[in-house]
Amino acid sequence: MASRMHAQGKLDRVVEIIGESLDSEVCSIYLLREGMLELYATQGLNKSAVHVTRMAIGEGLTGTLVQNVETLNLAEAKAHPDFQYRPETGEDKFHSFAGVPIVYRERAVGALNVQHVEPRRYEDVEIEALQTTAMVLSELIANAGLIDEEETGGLSESLTGMQTVAGLALVKGLGSGHAVFHQPRITIDQVMAEDIEAERQRVYRAFDKMREQIDNMASQAEFGVGGEHEEVLKTYKMFAYDEGWSRRINEAIDSGLTAEAAIERVQQRTRMRMREIDDPLLMDRMHDLEDLANRLLRIVSGQLGTAASQGLRRDTILLAKNLGPAELLEYDKRRLKGVILEEGSLTAHVVIVARAMGVPVLGRARGIRGLVREGDEILLDADHATATIRPTAQVGVAFDDRFARSREKQAAYASLRDVEPFTRCGTRIQVMLNAGLRDDMSALAMTGADGVGLFRTEFQFLVSATLPQRDRQTRLYRDVLDAAGEKPVIFRTVDIGGDKAVPYLRDEVAEFDENPAMGWRALRLALEREGLLKVQARALLEASAGRQLYVMFPMVSEPWEFDAAKQVFEDQLSYLKTRKKILPESIRYGAMLEVPALAEVLDDLLPRLSFLSIGTNDLTQFLLAADRANPKLAERYDWLSHSILRFLRRIQLATVGYDVDLGVCGEMGGRRLDALALLGIGYRRLSITPAAIGPIKELVRKVDLKEISEAMNTWLADPSLNLRAELESWARERDIDID
Missing domain, CATH: 3.30.450.40 (GAF domain)
Structure with missing residues (x-):
């Protein structure tokens, strides 16, 4: 050369x-x-x-x-x-x-x-x-x-008009602001080192500075103590102190590269290795490592200026290829109105932190950095998974109107916080919320929900690099119960495996699961790895001392699975009795009906249940053989199909005469039209996302159950009807908003 x-x-x-x-x-x-x-x-x-x-x-x-x-x-x-x-x-x-x-x-x-x-x-x-x-x-x-x-600035001069980009809604919400690029590109001007030892010292100093920054960030998080974002930062910090990573960079310097080139060289290798692994959770962890590598590269090159260090001067929509949780925490959340990522996924650490900050996030917006200039106006609609760049005045006015209507609706729904959801005919409907984070519990007070109908305990497992210890689990469950006060919380035992892979079980799960949704997951995994369920049972029992405990087992397909899971809890209860521990006041056991086969043996199982929750998300994809993640099957995945509603009505009728509380926990219950159908076929408990509580309460107060039940019976008797159209027409005639 x-x-x-x-x-x-x-x-x-x-x-x-x-x-x-x-x-x-x-x-x-x-x-x-x-x-x-x-x-x-x-x-x-x-x-x-x-x-x-x-x-x-x-x-x-x-x-x-x-x-x-x-x-x-x-x-x-x-x-x-x-x-x-x-x-x-x-x-x-x-x-x-x-x-x-x-x-x-x-x-x-x-x-x-x-x-x-x-x-x-x-x-x-x-x-x-x-x-x-x-x-x-x-x-x-x-x-x-x-x-x-390369084209100057990477942007064609023709891209000056309005553009609309679709993506994946990671954190829902609306936001508008001016485009700011999270990170200017760092150019490595010199690849070959003149003095290897000097390059090594530069890397050592950069590592020290980066670790100091991460430690400071972890101690200054703004969301209080003990939230899931704290677990995220602990895992993230673990990467920063990983000796294997620093050793590989040193080895690259030994081969003659500069500090900058060595960091980039190791990161290229990491990216290429990770592309060979078909594991979404590990891909998310790779994004955390990418965030740290970018931070280290900026420090060692002296190019320290990200948009966060410059400060946000006006309402901002932040753009990045990907973003780490620590980098998001550097931004002024008063000015940050939204984030758009070219990559990103629902399980990424940054999503958990963004949700805690209340910042809408759009992911998988392919190529958006090549369509935007710094300072361009952007309208972010994460509710509908789109972003509009350089909107026309007319589009801007329409967005502002929608934003205003959204705020008015939210204010109207907020006014229903203390209003109990009675139907027009005087029947009390239970409206509960779904949660999975300690921070989600604040929604109980804000929405006036009747309790937590589904607490997804697996979130703590998904954000941890190792299996969460019992004391950590106990602390989380106790905090959740404290936040709920007198309101009930239904804890679903851990549902990991399948598409919710965790690194400490990855090899065992991935070996056979070609179809993760129907594979080794949820209760199947927990019963085989009994130690995992024992630890969780003990944690839940200890956290519920002196209170009522609601436990729900996911993906039960046969009664013996429920019996086996319940026995794990009963054994742990007996153990705690011998230790003179304070026990729960009472324990109510329930099951999720997601596997259609369970409907055929309900007569055997119902006498042993306190409650039964229908998991409409998985149940629907199993019944229709339609993967809910496949966009080509979106029209097939229809909660208002005759087959789904007839099946749900059959379950409701099967529970009549048993002392079993029946409900639905899934997205279906949070959609107004679908919830109307559920009320019509006999469901009286809905557990839904916090954002849907207000709209569903308003819907309930406009419905006469006898009227909707008669209509549903008529429509379900005739499968040739377009049930969705019939239901929409029925609602419009009674001035019931179905949007």
Whole structure:
């Protein structure tokens, strides 16, 4: 690289050296030129193909790894679905393939590939050598002007009008403000180190400063003591002190890289490793590590200015590729009106913190950073999972009107806080809320809900890096009961596994679960790992000392499962009696009906139950064989289908004559039209999200149960009817708002 040879000659020599070092018959470099990937240098393929073979991004193995910015390591290249054969290269005799992207300023600008006649996967140390070499090459290639120039600012001049972007609602709500980019891009100007020991000392100092920042943030969180956000920060802090991470950065410096390049090099490797793991929870933890790596990179490079350090001067919508929980805490929540992420997921740590801050968040907004200029006005509608960039005056006025109506409605619903939900015919309906965080309990007082109909205990397990100890569980459950006062709280035992994977059980769960929703999860997992359920039972019993305890078991499919789970609690109760512990005043045991098979044996189970809750989310997808996470099946996943409502009515009728409290806990009960149908088929307890409490209370007060029951019986008798349309028409005639 230091020679005076021209760039083509240097790359020709580089592919020879790499091929010899890795004992590979082929080494090739592809570069992005005029929007296409062009074969620029090769050792082992036909030389006549150089500057002739070209492919689009996303085309073939090389185009795929550049598009995804990921490493490929294949023993048999032809077995990959994206493999394409280019006859002019003469590559038909080569079986193995490994390729890494050449990345410059966060952009994949080419690929470095090796191939071998014999099928074999390349060793990790060989892949790491390729990645380090690609990082060094990126500087040479860019300085030599061999790749396409990036558009100035990454934004086309034509993108000046209004744009609407769809995403995934992570924290619902409305917000408007001016676009602020969370993080300016850090450019690594020097890749090769002149003094390795000096680079090492720079990294040591940066680690010390970063850890000090994290410690300060953890002690200054604004939400009080003991919230789930505190558990998030503890896990996050654990990453900051991870010795393995700092050791890998030191090893990269030993290979001759600067401190900045070493941090980026290790992070590239982490990203590429994590892309190979199909585990949403581990992906979220990787985002926490990405947040820390970015922080460390800013410190070591002296480029410390994020938008948070500059301070927000006006109402702001924050934009980022991803965001860590500690970084969100740096922002002034009085000015922060919303967050839009290009990535993000419902289980990410930052979502838990944002919910505690009351900040709406839109995730999976692909490419939004390329559509927005700093300071652009943005209207964020996380209720409908959209964001409007540079809105027209007309759109802005409509949004403001909706915002105002939303505030008026919220004020009207808030006025119902102390109003008991009686129907027009005088029947009292129980309206309870669903919760899963200690911070959610404040909604009880704000909404006037009758209690917590579903407390999802698994949230504590999902935000912890290790299995939560009994004392931590006990403290959480006691705090929840204290916050509830005299109101009941139904604790659902832990529902992890399946799509709610936790790192400390990941290998056991992932080994067999091709269909996680119907796999080893919830009560099935808890009964097999009895120690987990024993610890939770003890924690709940001790936290409920002197009070009434409501326990609900999830995903019960046969009566013996309920009996086995209940016995775990009874055994722990007997143990506490021998220790002279204060016991719960009474214990009421219940089950969730999510597995359709349980409906066929209710006559056997009901005599042993105090209450039964219908989990409409899972039950519906099982009954309709329609994955609720699949957008193509959205129309099939219909709570107002005749089959679902007939099934729910059959369950209601099966409980008549038993001393069992029947209710629904799921999103269905929080939608006004669907709740109207539930009232019509006999349900008198609904457990729903806090935001739905006010709207459902208002609905209840407008309904005559005899009238809606007769109508539902008529409609369910005729499956040819469009039941949704009939119900909407019925509600409109009686001035019942169904929106």
